[in-house]
Amino acid sequence: MYINKISHYIPKERVPNSWFFNKNGTDEEWIFQRTGIKTRSKAGEDENTNTMAIKACENLSANLDFSITEVDLIIGATYSPFDTVGTLAHAIQNHFKISNTKVVSISSACSSFVNALEIVEGYFAIKKAKKAIVIASEHNTAYYNPKDPIAGHLWGDAAVAVLISKEKLSENDIYIKDILTYGLANIGEGNKGVVLQPNKGGIKMPHGQDVYINAVKYMSELVKELLDKNNMNIHDIDYLIPHQANIRIIKKVAKELKISTEKVFVNINELGNTGCASSPLALSQNISKIKKGETLIFSVFGGGYSGGVAILIA
């Protein structure tokens, strides 16, 4: 399977660290030192998970060599839904009036994008789809509490749309060589490390230290596991595309893997943690940098916990 095209939408507003001092008492420099975040993206009053996703898909549609209505599978990935009945995937089908398509929206927290790739892999295998859109869209600021001194200042908003095809459609398609996901809710604080309970205060991070430790551990180990399985090693990797939760996690993972930080795509400094959209967004932002034949690896970790890795060859 191949990434045929990838596009994104990022809301215009950037909220600086200094904005939080009056909200939760955190200091500009303290936030930066702890997280690597300088600003974060914030959706407008009239935006939500679905409207951002539609804009990302409009950008995708403009890049496609065929009509977006040829798509036969739409997977929405989000843990910050606008609507859980008229879901993200339904909103895309409705907006573009795509008939004859399957729709489902998923969450496996911040690992959802890689889980979605794996679900697409399954649909292609059972011959029920050939051209899929995966949309990762997060509206964190709909569920965050800016007064929370632990997690209030971490979150950004963004959407990414990816056209995945079973067959190679163009010379520039990126081959998805292998995908690995794991549920990790049996580990450490598991499903209590980060929570988003819509009726109980939204996003909280009760066990930040445990999340940090396990994110570093599994984002490194799962990369090694998938490379081993494919008889590859870290020297084969041109770019690491990590989940963007914290620059300290990203640097620690790079160090564990012995991969130079110049080879790591980062957007957390400007955008904050944009959830499951963060790593495909980093790919989309850097797509023009990638040369034919280069190898990339996604490594993501979700707060539930769950992990995912995928090897791509340009």
Added chain:
Amino acid sequence: MYINKISHYIPKERVPNSWFFNKNGTDEEWIFQRTGIKTRSKAGEDENTNTMAIKACENLSANLDFSITEVDLIIGATYSPFDTVGTLAHAIQNHFKISNTKVVSISSACSSFVNALEIVEGYFAIKKAKKAIVIASEHNTAYYNPKDPIAGHLWGDAAVAVLISKEKLSENDIYIKDILTYGLANIGEGNKGVVLQPNKGGIKMPHGQDVYINAVKYMSELVKELLDKNNMNIHDIDYLIPHQANIRIIKKVAKELKISTEKVFVNINELGNTGCASSPLALSQNISKIKKGETLIFSVFGGGYSGGVAILIA
């Protein structure tokens, strides 16, 4: 693929129609005539989507001929999540300490259970799983507005857990012969027919008439489409297991399909609309009635819109 075991959990409380008179002015008999509902199940104060799912899985675990920790895929199906980060699937993995399993939670509204079966089909095909749990759990009363005279009185709470295996594990396994899903958000009022916006008032049904018309149309047509594809016809069906949104929809679908209402599993009268849990729950409640060799068909419709059908052979 096969249904090896199925178990459920229904909260004890039953709320009678008369309870709503002081809430939204609807009359006991009027509700019954319009919906077929006499009472609906309601979760307790300390229950939620995840706790109900755990109870359904404890019942499932007690019925299994092997340890629940052998499961290698957990799919949570819900549009009424307790936690979108530590999701339904993560909660099951955490509670039963199941290692080496994939976890993801999904919503395609009330059709989610059949969508989940199709995702399992994909995981089995790519050889990444052999034994899956699908849990459909809905905590509608966490998101409903009992004062809403249009939709306040419709909803019930329940959870169902199903062990799906790639290979036949016992003589009593039910064969899943074929599965069909469609996104239908491009039809009629699409993703605005029923909505559940956690930050905008929860569950509402702005376009009930459009939902009714399209539910009847697609719950009938998709059955015919899947039977045709399998060179079967309605006379081959021993039991219809419809989504339980409204008895008038169920009766109209039975009439369209020319299937006797005695052949239709119904639980809406006692439990209300238990969302994507409603049809697998009807199967679980009637499992002892089914004879070896009998054929059953699921037909579901989700408010987003989306539809799903699956043929089972006992």
